[in-house]
Amino acid sequence: MANSAKELIEEHAVIMKVIAALRKQADALSYGKRVPGTQLKETLDLLREFADECHHVKEEKVLFPALAGIPQQKKAVDAFLEEHARGREHLGVMTDTLYGTCAGNSVTIDRFAENADDYCALLTKHIQKENAIFAKVGEMFPDKENERMERAYAKVEKEELGEGKHEKFVQRAEKLAASVEEP
Ligand SMILES: [Fe+2]
Ligand SMILES: [Fe+2]
Secondary structure, three states, X not given: OOOOOHHHHHHHHXXXXXXXXXXXXXXXXXXXXOOOHXXXXXXXXXXXXXXXXXXXXXXXXXXXXXHHOOHHHHHHHHHXXXXXXXXXXXXXXXXXXXXXXXXXXXXXXXHHHHHHHHHHHHHHHHHHHHHHHHXXXXXXXXXXXXXXXXXXXXXXXXXXXXXXXXXXXXXXXXXXXXHOOOO
């Protein structure tokens, strides 16, 4: 059986493209440059709808409960969950400060940029740590369990995103990455 976590590792690559875009946007804002509001909104929408509401839910509902049953992995799973919670907090602040940031309010821009920086650093490390563990999921679990997890991911995706949406998200992330200018 192939590694059922392969699709999560592939999603990490997509999320990293959005994170790279957010980092450039945050740098541009810190340098006093304007970033188009529609572009900032698209970044936050992708992070919320794809990274948080789909990818993180697959991990939280399917893979993490399975991993937590392995005593050596319990600590890593606890850390991952705590990092998801912190990521949601940063995303919440960015969402709350989006309007003021687009309006050019300097205090709000600083707050947005600071949270964007923290979010990028947090998620980059988080994904590196997850990839190291996820790469071994094929060997950690019997074939039957890997197959069950694959089916469960498909179910989450259907419920959270809707059928056929995954490819659209990948395209949107690529379009965003291509459109964000160097700060
Ligand atoms: Fe995660
Ligand atoms: Fe992840």
